Amino acid sequence: MVPCYNEEESIPLFFDAVEKVVHQMEPTIEYWFINDGSRDRSLSEMRKIHSQNSDRVHYVSFSRNFGKEAALYAGLRSANGDYVVVMDADLQDPPEYLPEMYKLIISGEYDCVGTRRTDRKGEAKLKSFLSDKFYDVINKISDVKIVNGARDYRMMTRQMVNAVLSLTEYNRFSKGIFNWVGFKTKYIPYKNVERVAGTTDWSTWKLFKYAFNGIIDFSEAPLSIATWFGGFSAFVSIIGLIVVIIRHFVEPGSSAFGWASLVCIMLLLGGIQLMCLGIVGRYVGKIYMQSKHRPVYIVKEKK
Known part of the structure; x- marks a missing residue:
């Protein structure tokens, strides 16, 4: 499932890139694009891809922008496969790791295979500094431990997805929820990849508010x-x-x-x-x- 907000340019590039990888894999792949109230032609791109691949490509479009957390929740509720993958449309989550993630998760040793960035090359220094400090702070004051650099990009078993969906709280912080529900997780490290197109909507201020909400949600x-x-x-x-x-x-x-x-x-x-x-x-x-x-x-x- 792919949460999207103003990703008109990225969506077709993302679909083509993932298709090249998944054709090498055994399972049947189903796409769920979540349009989080985009103001560009993201929904039109989703409709176009759906019309060409109606049996495998689906989309959900919100009535307005509800935020990435809402889009993640909607995607997890919509996907009904045995394994569910969360990815961003900007290709900062490299599709080439999907076969490795699938191989690890079908081994039965792990319930989730996630990814984490080992560097923040290309990001503003202030944003990188604040991100690192956020992980230091939340891991010291919260019982829920979050791996530094962990991405939402992960493959989960149906059991873990159902556990995440059982938390119906209005204020959601998925990075914390993924860890709170437990289950055995393996992280694949990789170097930072810049966006393939468009510009990020995550300003330093928005990231700060998001981090503060995460601290409030998972620590007293x-x-x-x-x-x-x-x-x-x-x-x-x-x-x-x-x-x-x-x-x-x-x-x-x-x-x-x-x-x-x-x-x-x-x-x-x-x-x-x-x-x-x-x-x-x-x-x-x-x-x-x-x-x-x-x-x-x-x-x-x-x-």
Whole structure:
């Protein structure tokens, strides 16, 4: 299954590249393209390929853009094969690894064969730095461990796919979900491959928000940090109060340290309180969205 957002140029190139590889493989291949509310002619390209290969190529088109996580979920729900592969349409997930992945998974030793990038050649240095730090942080504060450089590109057994689909949460972070459900996974390393066409929609800011959502979804550490900040500020306030009382008796008639210091302390404590409320608010917001029981996506067209 292939999630797509504004991949008009990539889709035909992707299909041709994968076809060259899968013709060498034994099993029957079925394609599921997921149009995540693209604003270009991605849907037209899907319709074209479907009309030429209606028995093997299918597509699902959303009513609007719901995000890659929704597209991944829709693709996994649509695919009904014994083994399911997740790939990006931009060919940054090299199709030539498919035979090796299939050989490993049919051996019965693994439930999932994933891929991971060993470098980030071609990416902006800031984006690469933040990505590396994200893996360091989430692996320290979460029970779910994510391999650095792991891609969504993976082949899974039907049992594992069903386990992933059993998690019906509204706020999804697939990299964490794939690891949370367990199952034995083998990772194939490869060097970074640049997009075959088009431009990425993942800006540094979007990646940052995505990473932060992943931390919120799979760790309670931010709540602990808020608690520790509150405790620390309360402790400092008590120490400050003791100092003021002692100073009053040691130097009778002396004033406090001045209005400037008082304002700074108030701003510091106010900032800490707002930050802690913001962290708690993120968790409450996710609970609120989950409680609405809204669908993860809405389908407009399906073939």
